[in-house]
Amino acid sequence: MNFLKSLKTLFSLDLAVDMGTTRTKIYEKTQEMVLNEPSFVAVSYREGEVQAVGREAYKMYGRCPPHVEVHQPLEHGVIENFDLAEEMLKRFLDQVFNRKALLGARIAMVVPSGATDVEKKAFEDIAVQVGGREVMLVEAPIAAAIGMNLPIGDGKGTVAFYLGGGTTQAAVFIGGDLMLTHCNPVGGEDLTEAIINGVRKNHQILIGSHTAEQLKISMGSAYPSDRDESREIYGKSVVDGLPRAVFVANWEIREMMEAPLNQIVNTMKSVLEKVPPDLSEDIKKSGLFLSGGNAQVEGFSRLVEHITGLKCVKSKKGQMSCIRGAAKIIMNSRKYRDFTTSSHSRQFNA
Ligand SMILES: Nc1ncnc2c1ncn2[C@@H]1O[C@H](COP(=O)(O)OP(=O)(O)OP(=O)(O)O)[C@@H](O)[C@H]1O
Ligand SMILES: [Mg+2]
Structure with missing residues (x-):
């Protein structure tokens, strides 16, 4: 046996x-x-x-x-x-x-x-x-922190954020131990949803979530950029229910995503508020580690850097x-x- x-x-x-x-x-x-x-x-x-x-x-x-x-x-x-x-x-x-x-x-x-x-x-x-x-x-x-090979075993403080499709999560490590974890149910899907709502409000057409996700990935940005871009998209008129095409600009997409992006960054700030002052030097020096699919939104690291004043280190294969x-x-x-x-x-x- x-x-x-x-x-x-x-x-x-x-x-x-x-x-x-x-x-x-x-x-x-x-x-x-x-x-x-x-x-x-x-x-x-x-x-x-x-x-x-x-x-x-x-x-x-x-x-x-x-x-x-x-x-x-x-x-x-x-x-x-x-x-x-x-x-x-x-x-x-x-x-x-x-x-x-x-x-x-x-x-x-x-x-x-x-x-x-x-x-x-x-x-x-x-x-x-x-x-x-x-x-x-x-x-x-x-x-995510282990997958990113972060030095969680050394004596320093490490803050790792995982930004997923449905969640924003964080883990703080000190001296090889876990100090705290946190999760807020807001993520990439909320950005997609905000684009669907924004296009309906600005252009009076209904688009599907495939179209909205494509817009987010190809044109969406969390931080203002010099790039001017617009794209023709198809949807269903909320006025007469007929198929219609409209042009949507990249700055519009950014504005549409602003509310859920703020929620995500505020979640990150609330985690940092819980970190004891003794870790400040470590965090200031090593920065914040970002991973997860939602961290791939263009300009996301810049937005977090702008708001927190801390540098961000983003995992290249964050979704994995x-x-x-x-x-x-x-x-x-x-x-x-x-x-x-x-x-x-x-x-x-x-
Ligand atoms: N290049 C990209 N730009 C913007 N968003 C992206 C990009 N790549 C992936 N995403 C978004 O990342 C999210 C998926 O990430 P991930 O696979 O980490 O989440 P998940 O594991 O499904 O969700 P959770 O862990 O929160 O339950 C989706 O919302 C997707 O639209
Ligand atoms: Mg996940």
């Missing part, structure tokens, strides 16, 4: 899973990054089953037949629809692994800081449902920082033990 158990441990998979509001990423030791897909699920109510997940489901968002509905099982970082979140993760894993190979896996699962025990347990239960024998939970900004950190954790679980929780570590009995 013990021999069987150790064989299973030897051949079991080590996985890192980051189910985010907008994207899900999966890492496996031998194949490295194996999946990075939108966290979307299309359900056909005619067939009564999930029709598509990930990229395919995202493509259908806003353009599917009436019997199909596209859902995001996570909202502001937490699981809103457990069954759909579980089904989504199972299908993602089926795309890259033989399900049987997953039985007995060790899984490092990213959870948002500030999630309640019930919310954390939902992540853990899903990890167990997909075959996890041992599940480690790690808060997103901690995973959490999953990279979770991957390091699963491969060095002893080293990072103090940064994870595994309240319900289960032994695999078969």
Whole structure:
């Protein structure tokens, strides 16, 4: 029996899973990054089953037949629809692994800081449902700091911000220990939403979230720039419901995003207010470390630098920082033990 158990441990998979509001990423030791897909699920109510997940489901968002509905099982970082979140993760894993190979896996699962025990347990239960024998939970900004290779183990103070699609999160470290974490449910999706509302107000047309996200990524900026740019976009007139085209300028997009951007920067400031004065020198010298997809908004670092007077160091592959950190954790679980929780570590009995 013990021999069987150790064989299973030897051949079991080590996985890192980051189910985010907008994207899900999966890492496996031998194949490295194996999946990075939108966290979307299309359900056909005619067939009564999930029709598509990930990229395919995202493509259908806003353009599917009436019997199909596209859902995001996570909202502001937490699981809103457990069954759909579980089904989504199972299908993602089926795309890259033989399900049987997953039985007995060790899984490092990213959870948002500030999630309640019930919310954390939902992540853990899903990890167990997909075959996890041992599940480690790690808060997103901690995973991001580890993924960015920040010097959290040295004696200095380090402030890491993770800016995601549905959340703005922070972790402050001192002397190798975690001092505090913080999470506010505002993120990149709020910027996209603000663009949809702004275009409706300024141009009286309704645009879909694909168009709004494209505008944000290609033309959006958090800080004024000299670049003058405008683009023709298509939407539906709020006056007569007919398709219409309008030109939208980059300065308009920036103005539309201003309110949620202020909320995000204010969240960051409120974290800095909680940091003890003894860390001021370290923070002033090393700056603020930024990662997450939302930190990629053009001019975001400049905006934060302008408001806080502190330099920002942005991770180049910011959207991958959490999953990279979770991957390091699963491969060095002893080293990072103090940064994870595994309240319900289960032994695999078969
Ligand atoms: N180049 C870019 N410019 C602007 N926004 C971007 C860019 N790249 C990605 N984003 C935004 O980043 C967000 C996704 O980031 P990320 O994958 O870190 O979030 P998530 O894990 O899904 O969310 P969360 O962790 O908050 O639940 C989306 O809102 C996306 O629009
Ligand atoms: Mg995330």
